[in-house]
Amino acid sequence: MSKRTLVPQESKTKKRRSLIKGIIYALLILTAVICFIPFLMMLVNATRSNDAILTGFTLIPGTALMENYRTMMEYVNIWNGFKNSLIISVLVTLLTGYFSALTAYGFAFYTFKGKNFLFVFMLVMMMVPGQLGLIGFYELCKNLGILDTFIPLIIPAIASPFVVFFLRQYIQTTLHPSLIEAARIDGASELRIFHTVAIPIMMPAVATMSIFTFIGSWNNYIVPLVVLFSPEKYTLPVLMGFLKGSQVAQNLGSMYLGIAISVVPIMIAFLFLSKYIVNSISAGAVKE
Template sequence: MKSNTIVKGILYAVLILLVIISFIPFYMMIINATRSNSEILQHGFTMLPGSSLMANYEVLIQYMNLWRGFANSLFVAVMVTVLSSYFSALTAFGFAVYKFKGKNVLFVFMLLLMMVPGQLGLIGFYDLIRTMGLLDTYIPLIIPPIAAPFVVFFLRQYLKTVMHPSLLEAARIDGAGEFRIFHKIGLPMMMPAVATMAIFTFIGSWNNYILPLVVLFSPEKYTLPVMMGALRGSQVAENLGSMYLGIAISVVPIMIAFLFLSKYIISSISAGAVKE
C-alpha cells in the first residue's frame, strides 16, 4: 500500500512538472506581449508583466487589420470544422453500417489518400480553382477540407466499437428512415469522437498558412496567419512586444476550443477499451 502511494506521488510530480514545462512558453508569450522591445532585449525573460501592452497593441494595429484577420480566420475555421465534422460523420456511418459493392476498395483508397501530402497537389489545385474562377474567395479553403480521410477513418473505427447492429434493426422496425437513424442514433453516439476530431480540424484550419497565402490576394480577406506572416517584412517585426501580442491573440481561439472540447478526447479514446 505504501509503495503504491509512493509510485502515485512520483507520477503526479512528473505530470505536474510536464504541465509546468508545457505552460512556460505560453506564459513567456503573454508576459512579453506586455513588455516593450527594449525591455525584452535588455532583460530577457522575467516572471513579472510589463506596462507596454496598449503601446504594443497600437503599434500592431497600425500595420495590420488585426480583428478583420481574426474574424476571417474564425469564419473559415468554424465553417471547415462544422462541415467536416458533419459530412465526415455521415461518410463514416455509411462505411460502418452499410454493405455495398466496392466498399473495401473505396476504404483502402481513402487510406491511401491519407499518405499523400496535400502540398503535392497544390499546383494542380491552384490551376483548378483558377479555371473555376474561385481565386480570392474562401470557397477553396472551406469546401475541400470537407473530404477529410483521416477524420472519416477515425470516426468509422470509433463507430464500429460503440454501435451494435441491433440498434439499427430496432430503429428500422419502428419505421425510422436512414437519415433519421443517422441523426438520432449514429451521430449522438459519435459525438465524443466528432468533438475530438473537431478540435484538431479547428486547430489545423486556424493555423493553415500555405493555402490561404496561395489563393487569397485581397488584404481584407487575409486570414490571421497570413497577416502575421506579412509582418515579417515590416517595421513592426522590429518590435518584439507587438509580435508577441499578435501571436498571443492568434492562439486564444485554439486554447478556448481545446478547453471546452478536451474532455471528449478521453471519452473517445477510452470508448473501445471495454468490451461488453
C-alpha cells in the same frame, strides 16, 4: 505471529505505493509547468517594450501593452484576420463533422460495389501530403473562378479521410447493427436513423475530431497564402507572416502580442474541450 508480520508488510507496501504515486504526480506537475512557461513568456512579453525584452527574461508583466497594440494595428488589422479565420474554421468544423460522420456511417453499415476499394483509396490518400497537389489545386480553383474567396478553404474539407477513418472505427465498436435494424422495422427512414440513432452515439468522437479540425483550419497557412490575394480576406496565420516581414518585426512586443492573439483561442479550446478527447478514445477502446 503471522498476523503481526502481515500488517507491517501491508503498511510498507501502501507507503511504497503512495511514495511512487507522489513522485509521478510531482513529475507530471513539473512537466506541465515546463510546458506552460513558453506560453507564459509569450503573454508577458506582449506587455513589455522592445528594449525591455532585449534586456532579458522575466515573468513580471510590463506596461507597454497598449503601445504594442497601436504599433501592430498601424500595419495590420489583426481583428479582421481573426474574424476571417473564425468564419472559415467554424464552417470547416461543422461541415467536416457532419459529412465525415455521414461517410463513416455509410462505410460501416452499408454494402455497395467498390466499398473496399474506396476505403483503401481513402487510407492511401491519408498518407499523401496535401502540399503535393497544391499546384493542381490552384489550377482547379483558377478554372472554376473561385480564387480569392473562402470557398477553396471550406469545401475541400467537407469529408476528411482521417476523420472518416476515425469515426468509422469508433462507430463500429459502439453502435450495434441491431439498433439500426430495429429502427428500420419501426419504419424510420435511412436519414432519420442516421440523425436519431447514429449521430448521438458518435457525438463524443465527432467532438474530438472537431477540436482537431478547428485547430488545423485555424493554423492553416500555406493554402490561404496561395488562394487569397486581397488583404481584407487574409486569415490570421497569413497576417502573422505579413507582420513578420514588416517593420513591426523590429518591435518584439508587437510581434509577441500578435502571436498571443492568434494562439490564445486554441489554448482556450484545448483547456475546456480536452476532456472529450480522452472520453471518446476510451469509449471506443472496448468492444462489447
